[in-house]
Every structure is written in C-alpha cells, then in structure tokens.
Amino acid sequence: MADVPTELFIDILSRLPVQSLLRFRSISKSLRSFIDSHTFTKHYLKNSFSIKIILRHNYDLYQLDFSNLTTHVKFSVPLNINLFNPNIDLLGGSCNGLLCISNGVSEIAFWNPNIRKHRVIPYLPIPRNxxxxxxxxxxHGFGFDQSACNYKLVRVSFFEGIRHIMFKTQVRLFSSKTNSWKALPNIPYALYSTQPVGVFVENSLHWVVTRNRSQPCLIVAFNLTQEVFNEVPLPEIQMADNVKGFQIDVSLLGECLCMTVNHVSVRHHTTKVEVWVMKKYGFRDSWCKLFTFEDSCFNKPLRSLKPLCYSSDRSKVLLEVKGNLYRDCKKLFWYDLKSEEVTCVQGIPNFNETMIYVGTLLPPSLPIDNYNYIKA
Structure with missing residues (x-):
C-alpha cells in the first residue's frame, strides 16, 4: 500500500462497511491506530455508507440498517436495568458513532454499539423541585469539541414558578477530559418544544426556546468550544389566515441544520408542516424551504413530523411521523422530493423514539489523535 496516495487510500477505506474495517484493523498497528482516530472518522462520517437507525419501543432498543429498513435487531444494553423503571433513555443524540444512554436512575454511559464498548460517566441526579x-x-445534548478533542454532554433543566409567572433555566456541562460536571450560568430562556435532545451541527448544540411564554419561539445554539449560547437567525415565516400560530422544531438533515414549522389551527391540530434547511450555517439568507406538507398527506390528523435523513441518491427524505391521537406511536415514511409522494415504510413496528447514527469503530474513551499520515 506504500505506493497508493494517502488521499486515495483514505477514500477507499472510508467507503467500506464497519465489518470490513474491523478485519483491516488486525493487519498492522499503524492501520489500526489510523482507523481508530478522529482524523479517519471525519472522512468516514462524510461518506456515511454505514448509516444506522436506533428505535426505542417502550423499554427496548432496536437497530435498523439504513440499506434494509425491514429488519430490526434488538440491542443488549450495557447498563444496569431498574426493575421498577426499566426504561433506557437516549440522551443528547449521537456523535461520531457514539450514543449517550442512561437508565434514568444511576448510570449514564457513552456507548458504541458497533464495537460493544461503553464508558460509564459520573451520574448527575435529576434536580429536585x-x-x-x-x-x-x-x-440533554451530546457533541464533540474538535478544537479541544473533548466529548461534552450538556444538560438543560427548566423550572417554572408555581404560579407560572417566573422561570429559571439551569445548565450543567460534562467534560470527558476532566471526567466531571460543572455548573454554567443560568440562561434567560424557557424550553419550548418537547424535543428531548440537542441537535449537533457546526460544533454547537441546538434547542427551541422562548424568552417568555408570550413571545415567539426561537432557536439557540450552545457553542461547545466557547461554552456560550447564541441565537440562530430565523427566516421570515408567513402564517396562514386560518391558523392560530406555529411551532418549530430542529433536527439534522444531511449536514445542515433543519427546522420544521408546524402551523397549528384553533383546535390545536397541525394543518401543514414546512421543512427548512440552513444551507450555510449562521446566515439567515441561507434558509431554504425544502418542501411543505398538508395534513391530508398522511390520511390522519398529524401531530409531529421530523426529517431524519436523505436516501443514498438524495431523491427522498426519511421522515418520523406521529399522528394526533394521544395513543398513536410513530411511523417511518419516505417523501419523494420530485414526485412529492409520501409512502409508509412497511414491516417496522410502532416506536416511541428514533435516532440516526453512523457506525464507526471509535472507542467511547478519548483518543490521542495525531495521525497525519499512514504507514501501511
């Protein structure tokens, strides 16, 4: 391999499935070190040939391969399960192939399901009233601060006054390098949406908030390097005459920050949903409306919709959809960007929560990432 240009060699490796990379790690120490590094992981994540989908149904976690959405495999979770509350929480999203999970009682862990390794971090009890x-x-929000080579977990706790007049929002930050939590200054925002995890884009974690209950919602970004919150500029949103208002949520679509705008009627039913993407992060004029759904597209009242990812040829978008009935679980749908047709993904049971991640071989502990070349 010495005669193969480094860039070409990296590109070849980054197009292989995780199972093949596991075999190549045993060829040499230098190759194993490179495959395990964040330098290689960055290239691997860009190609995204190993997209996985995590489904949570009640107390169980399942994995779907993106290339085959009909077969789901149950996970064996590496945490102690509480018999009285056996739920496993997906905290903070995914990052570099790692998931942040918790048993909700005494343990939080960074976990790579592909290599079946995890790292338990100090548990931070839920604050009391x-x-x-x-x-x-x-x-929670989970991300990797590349400038400091440091995984960070953020927890935002929102307290309401008993009479709903006042509120306060606490922020706590965990650092992998120090293996400890610290308190950050309270922020002047109230958590608005039911979005449980922060969306990691451009070194920042994103949530939907409001300055108070009477003001419009907005998106804030927590910069992992500077450890401060900033407001994200929003596009002009035109509200229809027959709706009471709109609600927004954020997600990741491709490599862009994505925003869904739910137009809500007087009876609190979603009448239509707009999906926007910010093509150039941080620039208001770069927001682009990708598509719009009418409620009738799904043949039942719509409660929420979240774009998950593009198909391999980027002609379709995979959606997580929930009906308006309280007992409805979520379903997966494909949306064809050209024909504008919506089709339900068959063969998958109802689920409570879903998450996209890319399979990698990164261990849940911090690496020493100084591989500038390959010796193979």
Missing part, C-alpha cells in the same frame, strides 16, 4: 419552582423539563 424547589420551594417556589418545580422542574418542568430536562433535556
């Missing part, structure tokens, strides 16, 4: 405030929501 205070005399004048009660805990309303608690969300």
């Amino acid at each position: 205070e005399s004048d405030f009660r805990l309303s929501k608690c969300v």
Whole structure:
C-alpha cells in the first residue's frame, strides 16, 4: 500500500462497511491506530455508507440498517436495568458513532454499539423541585469539541414558578477530559418544544426556546468550544389566515441544520408542516424551504413530523411521523422530493423514539489523535 496516495487510500477505506474495517484493523498497528482516530472518522462520517437507525419501543432498543429498513435487531444494553423503571433513555443524540444512554436512575454511559464498548460517566441526579419552582423539563445534548478533542454532554433543566409567572433555566456541562460536571450560568430562556435532545451541527448544540411564554419561539445554539449560547437567525415565516400560530422544531438533515414549522389551527391540530434547511450555517439568507406538507398527506390528523435523513441518491427524505391521537406511536415514511409522494415504510413496528447514527469503530474513551499520515 506504500505506493497508493494517502488521499486515495483514505477514500477507499472510508467507503467500506464497519465489518470490513474491523478485519483491516488486525493487519498492522499503524492501520489500526489510523482507523481508530478522529482524523479517519471525519472522512468516514462524510461518506456515511454505514448509516444506522436506533428505535426505542417502550423499554427496548432496536437497530435498523439504513440499506434494509425491514429488519430490526434488538440491542443488549450495557447498563444496569431498574426493575421498577426499566426504561433506557437516549440522551443528547449521537456523535461520531457514539450514543449517550442512561437508565434514568444511576448510570449514564457513552456507548458504541458497533464495537460493544461503553464508558460509564459520573451520574448527575435529576434536580429536585424547589420551594417556589418545580422542574418542568430536562433535556440533554451530546457533541464533540474538535478544537479541544473533548466529548461534552450538556444538560438543560427548566423550572417554572408555581404560579407560572417566573422561570429559571439551569445548565450543567460534562467534560470527558476532566471526567466531571460543572455548573454554567443560568440562561434567560424557557424550553419550548418537547424535543428531548440537542441537535449537533457546526460544533454547537441546538434547542427551541422562548424568552417568555408570550413571545415567539426561537432557536439557540450552545457553542461547545466557547461554552456560550447564541441565537440562530430565523427566516421570515408567513402564517396562514386560518391558523392560530406555529411551532418549530430542529433536527439534522444531511449536514445542515433543519427546522420544521408546524402551523397549528384553533383546535390545536397541525394543518401543514414546512421543512427548512440552513444551507450555510449562521446566515439567515441561507434558509431554504425544502418542501411543505398538508395534513391530508398522511390520511390522519398529524401531530409531529421530523426529517431524519436523505436516501443514498438524495431523491427522498426519511421522515418520523406521529399522528394526533394521544395513543398513536410513530411511523417511518419516505417523501419523494420530485414526485412529492409520501409512502409508509412497511414491516417496522410502532416506536416511541428514533435516532440516526453512523457506525464507526471509535472507542467511547478519548483518543490521542495525531495521525497525519499512514504507514501501511
């Protein structure tokens, strides 16, 4: 392999499935070190040939291969399960092929399901209600600060005053390098949406918030390097005459920040959904409306919709859809960008939560990433 240009060799490796990379790791120490590095992982994530989908149904986790959405495999989770509350929480999203999970009682772990390795981190108990405030929501965000080579987990706890007049929002940050949590200044925002995890885009974690209950919602970004919150500029959203207002949520689509706008009627039914992507991060004028759904597209009242990822040829978008009935679970749908047709993905049971991640071989511990070339 010495005669193969480094760039070409990296490109070849980054197009292989995880199972093949596992075999190549045994060829030499230098090749194993490179495959395990963040340098290679960056190339691998860009190609995204090993996309996985995690489904949570009640107390169980399942994995779907993106290339075959009909076969699901149950996970054996590496945490102690509480018999009285056997739920496993997907905290903070995925990053570099790692998931952040918790048993909700005593353990939090960074976990790579592909290599079946995990790292338990110090557990931070859920904050208790205070005399004048009660805990309303608690969300997490998980990301990798590349400048410091440091995995970070953010927890945002939203407390409402007993009379719903006042609120306060606490922020706690875990650092892999120090293996500890620290308190950050409270932020002047109230958590708005039911989105449980922060969306990791451009070194920042994103949530939907509002300055107070009477003001429009907005998107804030927590920069992992600077460890500060900033507001994300939003496009002009035109509200139809027959709706009460709109709600927004954020997700990741491709490599772009994605926003769904739910137009809500007076009876609190979603009448249509707009999907926007920010093609150039941080620039308001780069927001582009990708498509719009009418409620009738799904043959039943619509409660929420989240884009998950593009198909391999980028002609379709995979959607997570929930009906408006309280007992409805979520379903997967394909949306064809050209024909504008919506089709349900068959063969998958109802689920409560879904998450996209890319299979990698990165261990859940911090690497020493100084591989500038390959010796093979």
